[in-house]
């Protein structure tokens with residue numbers, strides 16, 4: 006009976022299409038990270054509670070948030086109800102981030118504990134340093150308040166990382182990683198780390214695929230999370246530098262629409278599949294339950310190498326970047342820790 010079952014499993018495995026991305030990826034910390042998460046940064050406060058409940062009911066296990074998004078308390082309220090209904094903490098993967106104004110060793114635990122309090126959790130699954138550059142304590146995220154004021158503070162990345170490692174040892178974070186760091190900044194942290202960064206969260210979509218950075222991370226066993234994986238078309242017009250802001254929304258491109266028709270999928274699924282198929286995590290934001298369902302349903306088809314190439318050809322390099330942070334922080338481009346100068 007056992008042999009028949011094993012034979013049946015082998016036949017089943019052999020008949021599965023090769024190259025399918027898993028719906029979980031293994032982190033160097035030993036934990037799994039779900040390949041799709043819900044982005045929450047731009048969900049309107051009045052939509053937030055419903056968006057999170059819908060996402061959990063739609064099967065999302067991974068939620069991406071940050072101190073800076075000012076939504077952790079609201080997410081915490083939803084999680085509390087979810088757990089009361091029988092949802093298990095260990096089935097969820099919650100990411101939070103140390104804000105730029107917390108980028109000094111003595112502030113790490115304070116900000117992480119505040120996020121944990123707001124989320125109503127004992128630990129986060131992933132804690133990321135949100136940016137490689139630092140802001141003075143008390144500096145608000147609003148661009149109006151920082152114009153013309155000396156707002157930056159130099160960050161000692163290695164000393165900061167030591168404190169991040171302490172959060173793992175203390176049990177407040179299962180895994181730790183980086184966000185918006187460039188290759189040489191990651192390399193520096195990596196080389197000096199006792200606990201290696203297991204995750205890098207950066208902007209990645211068809212206009213800005215960042216292939217070289219992805220190669221580097223693959224070599225160092227760092228799982229890459231693609232933020233703004235649909236190209237953040239609603240943010241593009243007001244956030245991007247003037248050069249690239251006229252780029253059309255990726256989901257409206259004829260090439261993407263044609264592929265959607267060919268595979269009988271939505272344009273968003275084509276774009277997200279293109280990214281998860283290369284073993285990246287994606288964290289699309291949607292407040293809409295139907296679109297959330299589309300965005301997580303990526304694992305029953307595979308793009309051919311030829312179609313992957315067609316999407317690869319949309320690469321615009323730096324012109325494709327939406328989140329350059331320059332609209333937020335005046336003078337940031339002159340900060341020596343500004344990350345986006347040496348990447349192509």
Ligand SMILES: NC(=O)c1ccc[n+]([C@@H]2O[C@H](COP(=O)([O-])OP(=O)(O)OC[C@H]3O[C@@H](n4cnc5c(N)ncnc54)[C@H](OP(=O)(O)O)[C@@H]3O)[C@@H](O)[C@H]2O)c1
Nearest residue numbers: 044045046232233234235236237239273289290291292296
């Ligand atoms: N680490 C960082 O510094 C950083 C920076 C930026 C973003 N992030 C993270 O990445 C997440 C995602 O980024 P993002 O929100 O800027 O961009 P995105 O996920 O690329 O795009 C979100 C936009 O696409 C729409 N959308 C979602 N699903 C769709 C579908 N199936 N069809 C058509 N439109 C769809 C959404 O509208 P609806 O809601 O109406 O569906 C929203 O307007 C953020 O929420 C945040 O968690 C991190």
